Amino acid sequence: MEYERISLVxxxxxxxxxxxxxxxxxxxxxxxxxLIEANLLRGKWLPWELNTYALFSIFTINEYNNQNFLNTxxxxxxxxxxxxxxxxxxxxxxxxxxxxxxxxxFLIVVGLTQFILQENKYMKYYRYSYFFxxxxxxxxxxxxxxxxxxxxxEDFLQLSNIVNxxxxxxxxxxxxxxxxxxxxxxxxFSQVIKFLELNRQEFIDLQRKLINKPEHxxxxxxxxxxxxxxxxxxxxxxxxxxxxxxxVTTSLLTRLTAGNNDLRSKFGKxxxxxxxxxxxxxxxxxxECIEEYPYNFKRNQKRTVDLMLRKQxxxxxxxxxxxxxxxxxxxxNEGDIERTILRLxxxxxxxxxxxxxxxxxxxHPFDERKTFELSDTFGxxxxxxxxxxxxxxIYKKVAQELDLDIDQYNHLCSNFKFISLxxxxxxxxxxxxxxxxxxxxxxxxxxxxxxxxxxxxxRKEGLNTHLKxxxxxxxxxxxxxxxxxxxxxxxxx
Numbered sequence: 272m273e274y275e276r277i278s279l280v281x282x283x284x285x286x287x288x289x290x291x292x293x294x295x296x297x298x299x300x301x302x303x304x305x306l307i308e309a310n311l312l313r314g315k316w317l318p319w320e321l322n323t324y325a326l327f328s329i330f331t332i333n334e335y336n337n338q339n340f341l342n343t344x345x346x347x348x349x350x351x352x353x354x355x356x357x358x359x360x361x362x363x364x365x366x367x368x369x370x371x372x373x374x375x376x377f378l379i380v381v382g383l384t385q386f387i388l389q390e391n392k393y394m395k396y397y398r399y400s401y402f403f404x405x406x407x408x409x410x411x412x413x414x415x416x417x418x419x420x421x422x423x424x425e426d427f428l429q430l431s432n433i434v435n436x437x438x439x440x441x442x443x444x445x446x447x448x449x450x451x452x453x454x455x456x457x458x459x460f461s462q463v464i465k466f467l468e469l470n471r472q473e474f475i476d477l478q479r480k481l482i483n484k485p486e487h488x489x490x491x492x493x494x495x496x497x498x499x500x501x502x503x504x505x506x507x508x509x510x511x512x513x514x515x516x517x518x519v520t521t522s523l524l525t526r527l528t529a530g531n532n533d534l535r536s537k538f539g540k541x542x543x544x545x546x547x548x549x550x551x552x553x554x555x556x557x558x559e560c561i562e563e564y565p566y567n568f569k570r571n572q573k574r575t576v577d578l579m580l581r582k583q584x585x586x587x588x589x590x591x592x593x594x595x596x597x598x599x600x601x602x603x604n605e606g607d608i609e610r611t612i613l614r615l616x617x618x619x620x621x622x623x624x625x626x627x628x629x630x631x632x633x634x635h636p637f638d639e640r641k642t643f644e645l646s647d648t649f650g651x652x653x654x655x656x657x658x659x660x661x662x663x664x665i666y667k668k669v670a671q672e673l674d675l676d677i678d679q680y681n682h683l684c685s686n687f688k689f690i691s692l693x694x695x696x697x698x699x700x701x702x703x704x705x706x707x708x709x710x711x712x713x714x715x716x717x718x719x720x721x722x723x724x725x726x727x728x729x730r731k732e733g734l735n736t737h738l739k740x741x742x743x744x745x746x747x748x749x750x751x752x753x754x755x756x757x758x759x760x761x762x763x764x
Contacts, residue, residue, distance in 0.1 A: 283336035289328035293510035382659025468500035539593035616668040657691035
């Protein structure tokens, strides 16, 4: 089936049938920790393919045949639609795009549509639970959150955790996922869901602001990751349960700070920096950890970097930035790509300059007033979310702006890194030694521009006890919901 014909074919099927089919296959790729493992995704319709199918289904209005996908004809048509979607994606762009930037564009598209979805949801829950419950003398995120959504964050978290535990195909409670179960979810969490739903036309109008051609459905930001529940003809649908984790984490932060520059600034300055210190403090790979502080130099008051770590004769300087991908990146907007490269290069210029000209010269943060060799000093810019811009392009921009020679450029690439906040969380919660990872990356030029410091071929099974305790507490909150399931007769005693 040609990609252009998908909408014509979908008109023959009822909206209910299209939404139920999306949910059925979404359940197949879910696990309690998020998505099923990458190796288990093989042979299944992938989340970014189901996202595209769901957009087609919602956009294709005026259904006329009221068919479903349960018979042989329907199953065949669904398979043809999904095969067409699979053949259209992963870096293919309108002909107006330049093929010279294929690798750059490919990595952006794959990163934003795939990598973020494969993150461990418990780590994201932990992060956003900290964010939305943070309070100090300058900002009260819990009050801000309640003022915006009229609920505590824990209510959103509980809904998402229930969905991730009950909806995955193959779990022992799969048989209870009937209309009564869905209605109970809608009843028990009605005050939460009303902030996570749109009627069909409202959704179409909102999504149209980002895309106006079917060829962009695959790569564009999909508003089901903000509003996963769709209302149509007085009935609520939940087409892609796997989108709910993003809807109650990253999307809620975007919505909370949208149009509020003051709150956005306070979030970056107080909340994010506090979380950085907190999450690093859970690790055991350093001997000293010093937070940002002011200092005087030549009668000028200055500030250090956000966080400084020491392990023996090695030093690590960290700057954490509330950087998130601009939505135009997904459609490979050249202006957004260039602005992202410029912003990231400016962040690295700031950190590199601090590490090479101020640290150990203007200020000495550690107990022993010692001087660190430049080759033993590392730097990391941590992004709230990765934009998956090729690291090499950013480093070249930095080198150009600073007029670095070849030795200085190699030192920049070997000792200074960009990683996402999730990467740092994985390092902490999976008990990696960050200094060891940096040291191995430093002596391997082929890995200098990788998105991750963690060896792909090595997987750690255990989790930090702090995260385990958080998960246990989160799952204990399910007790009340299970009691309601028994009371309503949905789970038989």
